[in-house]
Amino acid sequence: MIEKPEERGLVTKVASDLNINYRTALRWWNSYKETEETKSSFTAKHNNEYLQGLLDEDPQLFSADDIMKSLTEQFEGFTISKSQLNNHLRNTMLITIQKRLFETEIRNLPENMETRFEWFMKWKGSNLDFTKNCVFIDEAGFHINMRNNWARSKKGSPAIVKRPKTRAITHTVIGAIYHGWLEDLKI
Template sequence: MESMLTEISDPNVVLETITSQKSYLSLKPAEKETTAKDSIKKAMEVVKKAASTKTTTTKPERYLLTECSRVLRKEKVTLHAKDLGINSRTAMRWWKHYQETGKLAYEKWQRNPGLPNSLTPGHEQHIQQIIEKDSQLCADDIIDSLKQQFEDLKISKTQMNHYLRNNMLISIKKSTFDLMTRSSDNNLQTRYERFMKWKYSDLGYTKNCVFIDEAALRIGKQKKPCRRQRAKSRQHYY
C-alpha cells in the first residue's frame, strides 16, 4: 500500500501521515448540512406530486371544495383542488354543475338517523306509570303493555331500550341497597327480642343449635336490577 502511494506523481496530491483520529477529523471535509427548511421543501414537493395524481379524497374535503365553488372563480378552482388533492377535472365538473343548477355536486355527509320514532308523549306517560309500579320490568314487558294500551304500535326491543336510555333518561341500575322491609323498625325489633330471649339460655352456637339469619345467608334476598330515572333526584325503585 505504501509503495502505491509513493508512486503518485500528481503535484496537487499532498500526502500526509495521520497519527490520530483527531487529526483525521480535522482534515476531513465538512459534510453538507441538511436544514429543516430543505426537508420541508422536499416534503412539500412530494405532497404536491401526489396531489396532482390523486383522484379520490375524503368526504369533508370534497364538501369543502363544492362549498368554495359558490364564490370561487373558474381559474381559482383548480388551485384549490390541488391543495385538497382532488383531480382538477373533477373540480371543474363540480364547479360547472353548481353554475348550471345552483346545487352542490357533493352534499354534506350526515349520519343516518335511523327509523323515525313512533312514540308520542302519551306513550311516554304510560311507560312512566308502569315503571313506577314495577321498576324491574324488561323491554319486552314494556312493549307488551304498550301494545295492549295502544293499537297498531310497532317498535322493536332495541328501539325501546334506545328510547328509554336517550329520550326518557331511564336506564337499568343495579340495586345497591337492601329492601326497606328488611331494615324496618318492626323487623329489627323482632330480631332483637329473639336474640335477647335466647341470650342467657343453654344454647350454644357451636354445640347444640343452628342459627339461621337472613343477614348471614341472604336466602332469597338477591338484589335485582331495576330501572331508574336519570338526571333527577336520587330515587330508587325496588
C-alpha cells in the first residue's frame, strides 16, 4: 500500500500526540476514509460521569467484568476491552485499586462522638498523662465474614467501605491502660 507523504506525516503526528501505535492510528484512519464513521469515544463526559457515580455508589466493584457489564447495559452498542477500561480508570479518571477499610455507619454518629468527648473530659483533669506509659484503646471491630479485600477509590484517598453493620458481633473497647492500673474499660 502506497500512501501520500503528507498523509503519512499527519497520521504519524496524530498517533505520536495521542500516544497511539502508528499502525493502530493508520487502521483507524483507513476505516474512517472507507465508512466516514467514527467510533464513539469512551472518554465522553456522560460515560465518565456514569462511571464515577457507579464507583461512588459501590466502591467494591473491583472486577472489570462487573463494570463492563454495567456500562454495556447502560449505553447501547458500547464495547470496551478490560485493558482499555483499567487503563482509562487508572490514567484518565485516576481511580486505583486499594485495600479497603471498613467503617461502620454508626462509628461517627453524634452519640458515639459525645461518648468519646465525655470520656476525654472526665480524664482530662486527672493526673493521667498519655505521654508516659499509657496506651489508649479506641475501637476494635472484627469482620469475620470478609470476602474481597480490594475496592476502587480516587488516587491518594483510602478505599473506605461503609457498612450498616458487620455480620459478626462487633466489640467496641474504649479505655486507657496506665502503667499502674486499668483506668477505664467499657465493652
